[in-house]
Amino acid sequence: MTFEDFNFDASLLEGLYSMGYKTPTPIQEQAIPTILNNRDIIACAQTGTGKTAAFLLPIIQHILHAPTRHLNTLIIAPTRELVIQIDQQIDGMGYFCSVGSIAIYGGNDGITWEKQKRSLKQGVDIVCATPGRLIALLQAGDINFEHLQHLVLDEADRMLDMGFMDEIQKIIKYLPQNRQTILFSATMAPKMRLLANQITKDAEQINIAISKPAEGIVQQAYVVYDNQKEAVLKTILQNEDYQSVIIFSSTKENVKLLEKSLKQFDNSIKAFHSDLDQSEREDIMREFKARKLRILIGTDILSRGIDVDGISLVVNYDAPPDPEDYIHRIGRTARASKAGVAITFINQKDQGKFSKIEALMGKEVTKMPLAVELGAGPEYNPEANKHKFTKYPPGKKKFNQKNKKNFKPKN
Ligand code: AMP
Numbered sequence: 001m002t003f004e005d006f007n008f009d010a011s012l013l014e015g016l017y018s019m020g021y022k023t024p025t026p027i028q029e030q031a032i033p034t035i036l037n038n039r040d041i042i043a044c045a046q047t048g049t050g051k052t053a054a055f056l057l058p059i060i061q062h063i064l065h066a067p068t069r070h071l072n073t074l075i076i077a078p079t080r081e082l083v084i085q086i087d088q089q090i091d092g093m094g095y096f097c098s099v100g101s102i103a104i105y106g107g108n109d110g111i112t113w114e115k116q117k118r119s120l121k122q123g124v125d126i127v128c129a130t131p132g133r134l135i136a137l138l139q140a141g142d143i144n145f146e147h148l149q150h151l152v153l154d155e156a157d158r159m160l161d162m163g164f165m166d167e168i169q170k171i172i173k174y175l176p177q178n179r180q181t182i183l184f185s186a187t188m189a190p191k192m193r194l195l196a197n198q199i200t201k202d203a204e205q206i207n208i209a210i211s212k213p214a215e216g217i218v219q220q221a222y223v224v225y226d227n228q229k230e231a232v233l234k235t236i237l238q239n240e241d242y243q244s245v246i247i248f249s250s251t252k253e254n255v256k257l258l259e260k261s262l263k264q265f266d267n268s269i270k271a272f273h274s275d276l277d278q279s280e281r282e283d284i285m286r287e288f289k290a291r292k293l294r295i296l297i298g299t300d301i302l303s304r305g306i307d308v309d310g311i312s313l314v315v316n317y318d319a320p321p322d323p324e325d326y327i328h329r330i331g332r333t334a335r336a337s338k339a340g341v342a343i344t345f346i347n348q349k350d351q352g353k354f355s356k357i358e359a360l361m362g363k364e365v366t367k368m369p370l371a372v373e374l375g376a377g378p379e380y381n382p383e384a385n386k387h388k389f390t391k392y393p394p395g396k397k398k399f400n401q402k403n404k405k406n407f408k409p410k411n
Contacts, residue, residue: 042188
């Protein structure tokens with residue numbers, strides 16, 4: 001199948017070819033004809049599958065043929081990074097056909113806020129927004145969806161996880177009932193399914209390789225004690241083939257600590273977390289995309305929707321909380337069928353979690369041997385190690401004051 005088979009206008013084809021897209025991905029093959037036929041969609045697809053273009057291309061095609069141009073489409077996404085990225089993709093695909101869009105998200109200054117309101121007044125075809133900021137605009141009467149034709153909820157499961165259910169229900173009350181609704185979600189838990197059924201009508205269900213990482217990702221794991229992680233990481237980073245690296249850690253405190261200790265080893269490194277303001281986050285992303293920065297360390301805030309091509313290595317410094325997060329994190333590499341490596345550090349406590357990830361993928365991840373000078377790591381035995389919290393190799397365990405049985409106060 002080719003993009004020509006969809007009968008897109010020449011100007012739209014030119015835009016997508018200029019972005020380097022040659023053939024449609026499976027989600028695009030399935031979703032584009034359905035959206036062109038005005039049917040609602042409930043799609044289960046992870047990032048990295050080409051899902052953004054799967055909804056943007058047919059929507060832009062609809063806009064090009066709309067009898068009159070009004071605010072036509074609302075796209076709601078969980079984070080400002082994702083909103084900005086969708087907006088950039090519209091710019092790229094719509095470059096030769098002058099489709100206008102605006103990204104609306106919180107956390108910016110009064111000037112940007114005013115600019116957003118002005119652009120809305122001047123008229124745009126597509127609004128991409130985070131739920132919180134959109135509600136504020138709706139309540140202030142600054143946005144009018146009277147002529148809306150298409151509603152897209154992107155990464156809907158993440159929006160529910162972030163507690164946006166009420167906001168989404170509220171936003172929907174402001175929209176015309178007669179519209180096309182397109183919902184993308186990486187997972188379909190019962191709560192998600194309920195919302196999906198509530199807001200769509202006679203939707204076509206599309207399921208793309210749920211919970212399977214993209215082909216082309218080489219997955220490896222190191223079974224380690226916590227105090228071995230840093231040394232293993234430094235050895236891995238010595239490999240110069242890894243030119244663009246993302247490291248995930250569980251908390252922003254850990255991210256900051258790790259940034260500090262790795263900085264002494266490689267200066268081309270920055271941390272990305274929610275304590276940075278929007279412009280700092282954008283600067284870091286820009287540097288990383290432009291390859292001025294080799295290593296980015298972040299929490300899961302980085303794992304969704306960050307669209308940077310050619311990431312050669314993803315490291316899970318801490319095992320992700322659940323299998324879906326694992327898929328999202330490692331999906332930062334090997335985007336759109338390119339190759340990449342994903343390495344996870346598994347301590348004893350995380351072995352149970354990691355075995356669930358393997359079960360979900362239906363695949364065992366190769367456990368790599370540790371360098372001899374690091375000493376032996378723990379045994380990989382998820383069942384037996386489920387409740388163990390040993391940070392140090394045997395014999396090196398620090399005295400634990402909380403362990404009352406062993407605790408003898410000095411007198
Ligand atoms: P997404 O799943 O929307 O986050 O897209 C993942 C990546 O694939 C992005 O970098 C897109 O620009 C890219 N992409 C999307 N569709 C195609 C395509 N048909 N051919 C090549 N790359 C694509």
